[in-house]
Amino acid sequence: MTAPKPTQKRKQNPRIPEGINASGEHPLKEFLLLVFAVLGALVALAILLSVFTKYVSPYYPLEWEPSISFEEEPLEKNIIAQKSLKDILNKLIPNSNAPGILYKIHLVDSDIANAFATLGGNIFINSGLLSHIESENGLAMVIAHEMAHVQLRHPIQALSKTALYQLITTLVLGDSSITTFAGPAGNLTLLSFNRDMERDADKVAIDTLKATYGHTKGAAEFFQSMSHEDRGLEFFNTHPDVDKRIEFLFSGSNKQPSDLAQAITPLSEALLSLKLDKQLDTE
């Protein structure tokens, strides 16, 4: 047996082709693909759940909705004005679709012309709204509109949606500070309703108004007055398409009666004096 000579050609390592153990694919390509997949899944989940909340949250009993502390909202001191507001509400309730609901109405001392409905059947009317109203009918329309929000369970739907988005953001960002449920009343009154909700509430409200007063005269007072105002107002952020809503109020069977015999009901004395106070304040 002969030993291999040192001069013999030494063994060499083979050149193994690249891209077997590590693919040469650009990492950004994979990253973007993954990001789109995750975002797509999240958006799909959000849409699915928001549709789900829309149909399921109305089954949550109204009585179970949290009661709200009113410390955040400075209530109007004028008790007689509060009382006349309640009188209008009580006039409307038997003519509404759901007379069994326990509404709570509050006159808030605020110059901002706005009204809102929130959880637990609470309706807030800002006293600043009065300066945009000419008659009881106009005010009744606003109240009926907020009543409709409560009837149609819009506050709980909006809350569910807010909670849902918060949940999804928490899932994505890993931030565990959920404030929706613990939030003060200030948060709950900021629940925003979408255009569909506003339109539906208008539809219900106009029926209630018709059933109560026999006509719809004065219904558009508030919107008409507001549409002359500066568009930068907060009101337009939460109540879009004022012009369209006025148009709707006057359309079809809801035409303003030209018959002057169907007189509008004037505002009660207390509300009228409050309205004048507000107008003096702003001038």
Add this chain to the structure above:
Amino acid sequence: MAILIQLGIFLCLLLLGYVFGRRAEKKHYQRIFEGEEKYRNIFLSSERLPSGDYVFHHGQLVCGSVVIAVDYFKVIVAGLKSIFGGHLTTYESLLDRARRESILRMQEQASKLGADAIINIKFETSRISGTEKKATGSIEVLAYGTAMMDKR
């Protein structure tokens, strides 16, 4: 606002991880290719016993060790990927580099000893940090074998 700051920090880290990680990877592969060409004559084998070619050789332990850290970009991509499953390609290239680098270091040692082959090559991989949550992991890859030197 806090969310925006968090998001900003996240995107910064992601960008830094991507830019520097990508640059380091390219440069490293360049060095690996050069090294593999340089030590092509130090034959590598996983054979446990020397073959007939090495009857006049004697053996000595050689080893090469590499510690690598993963960059933020790779962590995020791997994290996203783990939702869907599949190859963690960003980690694959990292480990591929580590294994090849450890072999090169072993070959460098063997070449200093005047060896013409390394047999009985084995790998060891161990995680050396990043056991706690959210920490960036780093691992050691150790390659060792028997360098064959001609006695004549």
